[in-house]
Amino acid sequence: MFQRPAHHRVSSRELVALGTASQVPTRTRNHNGYVLFWDDEVILFDPGEGSQRQMLHAGISATALTRIAITHLHGDHSLGLAGVVQRISLDAVPQTIPVVFPASGRRWVENLCDSTAYYHQERLALQGLSRDGVVSRVPGELHGPAVLRAERLDHSLEAYGYRLDEPDGRRMDPARLAEAGITGPDVGRLAQEGTLRTERGVVRLEDVSSPRPGQSFAFVMDTRLCDAVWSLAAGVDMLVIESTYLDRDSGLARDHGHLTALQAATVAAQSGVRSLVLTHFSQRYTDPAEFEREARTVYDGELTVAADLDRVAVPRRR
Ligand SMILES: [Zn+2]
Structure with a gap:
């Protein structure tokens, strides 16, 4: 639908980390910020300071964006x-x-959208959330629209996590279709209507296809461990989650409304997450391997301790 730099993309569904620092940028980490490519949907999550330039480094143009989603109005999630x-x-x-x-x-959103003098020709539709629920439907290539929903997190400021769920579909079995004598537009008709009357009798969709689960993605930023973290993460293909602290500083995490790598990885392990992306690291830690080691004590799926400009593909369909 929109132009994007195809040579940078390895998958039609992938996450790009623009920045991975909490609170303040460091020499090696930009302020927080992420772009999710989901077929023709391109969602910018939590643009911290410097996101415009990080997008340039990642080869993502402003024209590609189809949506912006902000978890909360702290600077590391919105100054950009x-x-x-x-x-x-x-x-x-x-x-x-x-x-x-x-x-x-x-x-603060209105301030940020009108922060200096310039000629306004942007078209934005501001959508304030005041409760858990469906935010929007998001186009998808294979199974039709996915549902984007939000759930209230537990932080020092009102914050929402997001989750994208593609509906389940069915995978047609060419051999069984041929056996039933179904070809051409009849295949689509059967997929739409669930049954098809043929010369050989009525064929049901489930006779010639098998279930194909939809893909799902969750984005969980600043929060203490709470029910919403579990329900956002439940069974997703990819979970992007803050792990500001290590377990040795779990008291600080609790006091400031954040998660540790151990907590984030425990949620991922117990929720059946296939690909875990840890991010939003405190400047107090200098060795990313510490986050990996801590997460690995409980989680054995795909793990990314995110660095700026990392690209992580949503895992292949089950
Ligand atoms: Zn933050």
């Missing part, structure tokens, strides 16, 4: 909105871009 929105305007991005955020943060 000002620059990105001005870039959307400068580049005359034609599509309307929904911007989703906690409704209690509207004042």
